[in-house]
Amino acid sequence: MTALTLSTAGAATLRVDALVVGVAKPADGGKGLVAAPGAEAVDAAFDGKLAAVLETLGASGAEGEVTKVPTSGGLKAPLVLAVGLGRAPSKEEAYGTEALRRAAGAAARALTGTKKAAFALPVEAVEDAEAVAEGALLGAYAFTAYQEQGEDARRPLAEVVLLGGKPRDKAYKAAAERALAVAEEVNRARDLVNTPPNDLTPEAFAAVATAAGKENGVKVQVLDEKALAKGGYGGILGVGAGSQNPPRLVRLAYTHPKAEKTLALVGKGITYDSGGISLKPAGHNETMKCDMAGAAAVFAAVVSVARLGLPVNVTGWLALAENMPSGSATRPGDVLRMYSGKTVEVLNTDAEGRLVLADALTRASEEEPDAIVDVATLTGAMVLALGNRTFGIMANDDAFRTAVHEIAEEAGEQSWPMPLPAELRKGMDSPTADIANMGERMGGGLVAGLFLKEFVGEGITWAHLDIAGPAFNESGPYGYTPKGGTGSAVRTLVRLAERTAAGDLG
Template sequence: MTALTLSTAGAATLRADAVVVGVAKGARGAKGPVVAAGAEAVDAAFGGKLATVLETLGASGAEGEVTKLPAPSGLKAPLVIAVGLGAAPEKDAGYPAETLRRAAGSAARALAGAKKAAFALPVEAAGDAQAIAEGALLGAYAFTAYQDEGNGKKPLAEVALLGAKPRDKAFKDAAARAVAVAEEMNRARDLVNTPPNDLYPESFAAVATAAGKEHGLKVQVWDEKALVKGGFGGILGVGQGAARGPRLVKVAYTHPEAEKSLALVGKGITYDSGGISLKPAGHNETMKCDMSGAAAVFAAVVATARLGLRVNLTGWLALAENMPSGTATRPGDVLRMYSGKTVEVLNTDAEGRLVLADAIAKASEESPDAIVDVATLTGAMVLALGHRRFGIMANDDEFRTAVHEVAEEAGEDSWPMPLPADLRKGMDSPTADIANMGDRMGGGLVAGLFLKEFVGEGITWAHLDIAGPAFHEGAPFGYTPKGGTGSAVRTLVGLAERAADGDLG
């Protein structure tokens, strides 16, 4: 786990394996980069010629660009890493938080294996320090649990954040928030990356139980017998084909001064084969990631507890394996859900909405001020929005806008999506109250409409479909690694903060 320290030392005097500085693109027509604030001492060590040296090496200051160069004799660190920040901000304006976050992440990835690095990126306020710290801690992430020691570089061990003020409360709070959020995002990444032979409903529940003891959370687990007794037909129907049974886990954080309550519901399909409606070849290999929603919910509740936010926050993890077998749910079967509604299962690969429906109905019984569910729910959402942003649907336009604003503030790309009433008719069933499939076109919206049916009357609700950004199969970029990303954790923590302030939109 990468450590974070706030340092008053100068970039030239701190002993470290490397010093990280920012460079921006020059004015229009200029070829080379310009040195950003925070790098003055390093630039001085180069005789004021750092930008010229970087230009000679081909650097332009473009976002995500990383240039390594040996340090001159005036620096204690032997290596300088210049990371691009893109276009320089207007006069009297700082760099966007996400720009700093991504730059710090790129630098941290480039420093894999180093013991300590000094980050001398532009810091004008506590928010800048928080963004840099988050980016560095997230960029330093590596999943090595299943590799022999030495097989692959270890992550950067320590980040020394320069320009921050260790004794200033705003900076200390910003650093504490960055550590809590980044570490819990990395916990979510670990869960997503864990192979499904080791992470299954029972073992996921055990992880939640252990975290509950550590952080003072109340954890309740429904095993198969309890699910049968409770009438959780959706969760049981999805999990009945697997050798390892399903679970429903409630992870609750309460604050004695809380005035708002928020319920988070996460899809936790620890492996999704598609069931009897088996996925085609080439679509199974990454299906350990189908529990990313539950991982995000779990991580957000723990982060909220660590920050001590004045809110009552409950996470519901709907956990199951979706497997084909002689006991598996078949297309054409009818399930009686926890809410009492019956669902005709037309496609067993539309299973996430079934487990979520039970958990949403259960969460509704506690009458929270709002419910937000998170799920890698539909390939249709990836087709609509690509791999780097998630869709937001809601039964309240104002709340949908608020969730979108929080996501953007947190640095998570998202887009508001509609719930067209005309698509509901496609889920009419001649046998049951509703079918789990409807029109193929607009399939992500159809899934949202299905979930809406199970939200308690009068409860504000939003649905985040993170199928695109939850698992990254390409080359790492910024602070985003290959594999599990921890998508939606920052948005959920941001919503908890808004609730703590009494404003959920």
């Protein structure tokens, strides 16, 4: 794991392998480059010509652009890495925290194989320091568990030194501790998403959660296939029926003696999704190890909350199953009796996420939390609607939906509020069961949300995050986002818990 240190040392005298500074386009829209605050000592070492040198090398100041320059004796560090921040703010404004987070992430990624780097990006307030630290720690991520470790070039940046972080200031120290805890748990979620499905079965995922719970003061209860059958969890059992790896329902519980509110977080954990009997077509199976990203996000968020010691009670529900075709698999046309007692006609076995979530939502509702948020890589329709970087938010309460959207944006995660049109519910009417697991094709992401709503306890505030787009990045890395598992929604859930603990949510 990447270490984090706060330092008030001068950039010119610091012995590190690289110094990271920011550059930007002029605020007035003119040509050229400007060095961002924090780069003064480095600029002085280049006789005030750092921007000119970078321009000669082709730097434009565009967001995330990285330019490396060897130093010439005026600095202890042998390398300067300049990262673009986009347009410089006016004198009355400051660089946004998300711009700082992304710049730090891009710089950290570019320093793979480096042992120690100091970040001298603009830090004018505590939130700036936290954004730089978080971005650097997230950007330094690499999944190398299945690769030979002999090459240093594959290893992520080992230590981040944050300049301007004021290590003796309690607020800055707390911000650094938060950044470290949250980033490490986001990276843990990424590891889980990236782990091959032959190693991350439902049982293996439950074991990981159990071990982490013991380490962090989180109580963990695991329902195996026998307990699920005894309890009547027809949705989870139905999805897992075709696999030799049986399903699990994991309950995580963090409690605080001063807590006044309780949040329940529910995650879809399909450790591999073949589509079942409704088999996915060629080209759609290769990344389906990521279909447990919702459960990974919930797991990481609960552990983050415990590490931060927030005064809020949080339960996490991981609905874990492997969706496979076999002679014992659920068939299109089968009817499942859910944990709630409702019956569901399965028209498509590839619409399995909503089935495991339905059981978990009903079980979470029995404890009467103040709010429930579920997270799932649920529908391709949401990707078609919002693209690969934005998750959709649906809810049974407009004010809560708006609050979750604002919290996500505050945390640096792209999201968009989506409706739950009542007229789409009729499409799930079944002549055989209480409801079908499929409805109208158009608006399929909203139909899935309406299905889940049916299993939320009466009077409980609920939101649904469909992270199908941003959960797994199949293109190149950018900012602090790597290729592969991203840890989407973890930071939103943690910020939601913080806001709830502070009494900001009704």
